[in-house]
Amino acid sequence: MKTSNVISYFKIPKLSYRVWRVWRRDQDVFMKTYKVNFIPPLVEPVFYLVGLGFGLGGFVQPQEGLSYIVFIAPALAATSMMFSSFFECTYGSFVRMYYQKTFDAIIATPLSLEEVIAGELLWGATKSLINSTIVLGIISLFGLVSSPLFLLIPPLSFLVGLLFSAIAMCFTAIAPNIDSFNYPSFLFITPMFILSGTFFSITNLPQAVQTVSNVLSPLTHAVALTRALTVGRFSFTLLLNLSWFLVTTPFFFVLSINLMKKRLIK
């Protein structure tokens, strides 16, 4: 591939306040059915905490010095960041783009396609914030939050959600049909869900898997940060975890917008 071709995937999009119009549209839809939308983040963590935390936790030795239920609780908030934003910008965005033609309708107004996609990404990040904050509420009701720094988790969840949204949007831009989301869902999301220090410390894994998890899995970094802010345990590596997001998020944000432009504007 020629250099100029590569550069065309990283053209900085021109955005205006209008991205919030798209965000507002998605928020309007969400609020119309908010009762249904709140079921997953309210119900899921309860079952994980009761089933895995109390049930399985009785057999499991402490992980990284934390009792099992304390160890998994923050991971539930982190995984909800991943699931909510990733599925919003794969299945959700694909339906709006392909079946509902919503993007076509919007770009006939003063908004540009770049702004439409950016609005979708910001909404995906917002879904991450909403869902993970609800999960955080549930785990605090279980008494599993021990540091006031947990207040930093909502802003973190927006950043994490923005990255997962952007990665999701890259898949949406290249997906030939809605069934092809099975590839990223089962080859990217599922392994991350299991192998990112969520339900057991990654130090239990073979070294090679640990390395892959540390280098390639955004969830590993999200879990580490969320856990640290929930229990108030700090180390230098947290800066690395945060830097990981600060580097990859703008990269995928810009890439996803350009990929979508190539898909939709011939």
Next chain:
Amino acid sequence: MTSEILIEAENLTKKFGNLVAVDNINFSVFKGECFGFLGPNGAGKTTTMKMVHCVLPLTVGRLTVASMDVTTHAREIKKMIGVAPQEDNLDPDFTVFHNLIVFARYFDIPKAEAQKRTNELLKFVQLEEKRKVIIDQLSAGMKRRLILARALINEPQILILDEPTTGLDPQARHLIWDKIRSLQKQGVTIVLTTHYMEEAAQLCDRTVIMDNGKIIEEGKPNELIKKHVGEEVLEVAHDEAVLKFLRSAFPDARLEVLSDRIQVFTNQPRGLFANILNKFSFKAAMIRDANLEDVFLKLTGRRLRE
């Protein structure tokens, strides 16, 4: 009608890879007129519309709207255009009323003003009682009317209607035509595409006929009819003897021989066919007015497209 040019295309070309969808076309649309793009499916009408309202970049040529270049002033141009696309892209997540409110937000129309306009527009397209209904429950005709209302939310100077009545029943079609005429009276410039010749004849001041990406003819509907197919058409049942007779009786005429009928076109004035029918009798003979469909079929042929 003033002769101020509102939309102007020079050597406009659009390629998708190797496919030339729009092939070096030139046209001007004047302020206040209703301008029609006619053509079979795949002629390049919709592609041309999409370049005019700035959602599709052009490959070659120059295209201006209100003297602004579409490649540099997309935002300004889109503000002054209302678009009713061919396909239904109403927002199924919202009610009729909320569809218009959300759309108004994209144009930065303040909330109170948006509600006022929405109420007026729903009245205009006769959908007031459906304001709380979800889009799925609307009929095809209601959806088209709502799409028309949505295209008017920004009080556009130019209204683009891409096949506004395709698939509608006669009642719904006439209602849409009525609305289009009343908008034109209010001074809105209308650009429409259609493959219904009756629609073009009813509504358009001027038309171009497109085929294979090219403009093959342009003019006022009546003048095109007169120029290409004359005033009247004689149709009789297909019969070899009759065909032979017609050929000798009308040496200058163009005969279109179909499986069950013969059509005779002539540029002679009215009355010629009536004379013949007075003297001879043919099976299933009838004289009718020549129409734009005759022009269209003459120019674009009877071969099926796509």
